[in-house]
Amino acid sequence: MNDVPMVQAERVSKRFGHVEVLKGLDLEVARREVLCVIGPSGSGKSTFLRCVNHLEQIDSGRLWVDGELVGYRQKGDRIYELKESEIAAQRRDIGMVFQRFNLFPHMTATQNVMEAPCRVKGLSRRESERQAREQLERVGLAHKADNYPVQLSGGQQQRVAIARALAMEPKLMLFDEPTSALDPELVGEVLDVMKQLALDGMTMIVVTHEMGFAREVGDTLVFMDDGAVVESGPPTEVIAHPQHERTQSFLSKVL
């Protein structure tokens, strides 16, 4: 295996109009690493996650995934924007799970999961359906394979969403507050699936408020505030002995 980091961000900045959401963010995620990102709302953690698969375009700095610039190509000193099809190809290898699930409501669970492998990767219907059922079994939902999203609980929907992302066999998974929209008693089933995924060696960036998950599953915990990384380190360290005053004040509110 090569030792290029899976994700590398160098002084990444992003503005929405006049509001600077990311202010020179530096970050590195190694292969097979689980990075948990915490921070107050508006700190730019979701925006950063969306930059990693180019749902948002960065304004300055450099952002690499697996050694490739995200959304751009560099030739000498010049930077070229990637074509839409090239961006789509980059996204194919990056799975993303959203806070509000974003399942396709007009498709059954199986159809949700098989859509991209079938239409994007070009697998046959039979093969993609077989794989979809496998992925649903992996997240414990084999018995809900033919249900529409409205017929599933929030936790089940989010597990289908994870299966849908996994079906593309990504090298990196992004989780954008995956349990924040769930009823408390449904959080555990989603975290369990994510934990198993981490044990299987998936590289993950998880924006979360679940400190227990961060402590137990995360390799690194990053505290972001005001568009930059304030503090990072092993989760137990950061949680038990936060160095920075802003980290201390945030942790005292959520713990």
Place this chain on the structure above:
Amino acid sequence: MTVQPRTALPQPEEIKAVPVRHPGRWVATGCVAVALAMFVNMLLTNPAFQWEFMVNNMFTPPVLTGVRTSLLLTVLAMVIGVGLGVVFAVMRLSPSPIVAGAAWAYTWFFRAVPRIVLAILFGNLGILYATFSVGFPFDQQLLGLLGFPDADARIFGVDARTIGAGFIAGLLALALSEAAYMAEIVRAGITSIDPGQTEAAQALGMSRLLTLRRIVLPQAMRVIVPPTGNETIAMLKDTALVAFVPVTNELFFQLQAIGNRTFQVFPMLVAACIWYLAMTSVLMVVQHFVERRFSRGVAGAGGAG
């Protein structure tokens, strides 16, 4: 709080209350019933209806041809209208201001001009051009600049009278005007879809076109289909307007022609009502089933149970 000992409660008996009276409802029912009876009585006793004459004349071969023409016009105009409508709707959402502006201008023009005016206008397009030809834009001007004053680069052409002659002119008038309305309907459908759907599709590596075709449009259909059904019904009625192009083998023109020829105008107008009623009723049934098909996956809809 006190707790009632359960054993002390006898089985409660069913409530036998005196129901509220609704005198107003009874009066309204009576009035409507009387009005209905008067209407039916008029239909049966007024000699001007000429029911027998009407029945004998509303199924003659020219009328049936007219029915076929009207249905064909409806189907073709709606197919072209929906197809172009999707194109214009997507153009309206384009980042290019020229593309979006052109789509806006198209919608503006065709929604502003009444269909009856369009029908007559398209019937007279022959005044504008003697032939319609397909070729390279500005060919005569460019070749003239290069020193070929009379040359052109046309690939094929059609005599304007072929297009202006009735059916095609009428079809174009209806279809192009329909496209403007459909563009608005489709656009409303597309913008009603949660942007999270597009993001999820993009995150999976789906292209913009694939996202539109597989994710956004199928969901937008739920918003698009009901008004499209109404548009189809309206279109069926508006096919009567192509009589002004003029298209002569169309239903209303044929019924009116019989009426004028036999001096029995009124029965034939009633026949027209009956024909259009019958055809739109069929369309309404079709619309019901199509709507049910496209509400799959929506809470409370039949498709998802």
